[in-house]
Amino acid sequence: MKRALTILSLILITISCKNPKDNAVIQGKVENEQIAVVSKIPGKIAKLLVKEGNFVKKGDTLAILDIPEVDAKKNQAEGALLSAKAQYTMAVKGATTNQILQLEAKKQGLKEQYEFAQKSIKRLSNMLKDSLVSQQTYDEAFAKYQGAQAQYNAVIAELNDAKKGGRIEQQDMALGQQERAIGALQEVETANKERYVIAPQDMNIETITLSIGELALPGYTLFSGTISNGTYFRFTLPESKLNKIKKRQEITVSIPYLNKDIKGTITSIKQLSAYGSIATAYPDYEMQESLFEIKISPKNSTESKDLITKTTVTLSL
Incomplete structure (x- = not known):
C-alpha cells in the first residue's frame, strides 16, 4: 500500500512539474532601435553642440567640422564661375558699347572715303572717254576706289559681328565652361554643408566617440544612440510554442522591475x-528545435519611452 502511494505521489509531482511548461513564463528583454551618425567628409571636430544623454530632434546640429580644404576650393570655384560668366556674356553680347561706337565712327569715315572714291572714278571715267586723262591715271584711281570699297565692306561686317556676338560655336563653348563652373561650385557647397553633422531623426545621444580637435574620417561613427519611440520587447521562443502566437496578435508584456503590464502587438x-541572439535567460526547448525571435511593439509608445534598455520583461503563454 505504501509503495502504491509513493508511486502515485511521484506521478503527481511529475505532472505538477510539467504543467508549468504548458503555461510557461517566457523571459525577454527591453530593446531600443539603435542609430549611428557618421561623418561624410574628413575634418576636425570644431564644435560639439550636444552631450551624452541629450535628446535631439531631427535636423538638429550635433557638431561642426573644420574643413580648410573646402574653404579654399570654394574660393577657387567662385572665381572660376565669375570668369566663365564673363566669357559667356562676351560671347553672346559681343563688343562693349564703346567698341560699337568706335566701329560706327570708323564705318562713317570709310563710308565718306568710299563715296569720294566712287564720285572720282565716275568723273575720271567720263574724262577718259574724252581722252582728257591717261589710262594709267584712271587705273590708279580705280584701284583706290576698290580699296575704299573693300575697307568699307569690311568695317560693316566687323560692326555686324560685334553687334550680334560671337559665333554660335563660341557661345556654346562659353556656355559649357559656365555650366562646368556652376557644377564645381555646387559640389563645393554640398561638401561645405557636410561640415554640419545633423541628426537624421529624433534620437537619444548615448555615445560621442570624438572630442574637439580630433580628426573625423569619412564613414566614422561620431554619435550613436537610440531612436525616439523605438522601444520594443524581444523574446526567444522554440518552434513548439509558435502555435500560441501569431503576427499582429495583441499581447500583454509584464515589466517586473516596475511591477506593471504593457499591451503590445507582435510585429515580427x-x-x-545564432544561439548568441537568444533573449530568454533559461529557454525551455529541445536542442533539435529551431528558435525564433519574437518582436513586440508597445501599442502606446508613451508607456514605454522611459523603460531601461536590456531590463528583463516576461510573457505568459
Whole structure:
C-alpha cells in the first residue's frame, strides 16, 4: 500500500512539474532601435553642440567640422564661375558699347572715303572717254576706289559681328565652361554643408566617440544612440510554442522591475541563426528545435519611452 502511494505521489509531482511548461513564463528583454551618425567628409571636430544623454530632434546640429580644404576650393570655384560668366556674356553680347561706337565712327569715315572714291572714278571715267586723262591715271584711281570699297565692306561686317556676338560655336563653348563652373561650385557647397553633422531623426545621444580637435574620417561613427519611440520587447521562443502566437496578435508584456503590464502587438517572427541572439535567460526547448525571435511593439509608445534598455520583461503563454 505504501509503495502504491509513493508511486502515485511521484506521478503527481511529475505532472505538477510539467504543467508549468504548458503555461510557461517566457523571459525577454527591453530593446531600443539603435542609430549611428557618421561623418561624410574628413575634418576636425570644431564644435560639439550636444552631450551624452541629450535628446535631439531631427535636423538638429550635433557638431561642426573644420574643413580648410573646402574653404579654399570654394574660393577657387567662385572665381572660376565669375570668369566663365564673363566669357559667356562676351560671347553672346559681343563688343562693349564703346567698341560699337568706335566701329560706327570708323564705318562713317570709310563710308565718306568710299563715296569720294566712287564720285572720282565716275568723273575720271567720263574724262577718259574724252581722252582728257591717261589710262594709267584712271587705273590708279580705280584701284583706290576698290580699296575704299573693300575697307568699307569690311568695317560693316566687323560692326555686324560685334553687334550680334560671337559665333554660335563660341557661345556654346562659353556656355559649357559656365555650366562646368556652376557644377564645381555646387559640389563645393554640398561638401561645405557636410561640415554640419545633423541628426537624421529624433534620437537619444548615448555615445560621442570624438572630442574637439580630433580628426573625423569619412564613414566614422561620431554619435550613436537610440531612436525616439523605438522601444520594443524581444523574446526567444522554440518552434513548439509558435502555435500560441501569431503576427499582429495583441499581447500583454509584464515589466517586473516596475511591477506593471504593457499591451503590445507582435510585429515580427523570425528564425534565429545564432544561439548568441537568444533573449530568454533559461529557454525551455529541445536542442533539435529551431528558435525564433519574437518582436513586440508597445501599442502606446508613451508607456514605454522611459523603460531601461536590456531590463528583463516576461510573457505568459
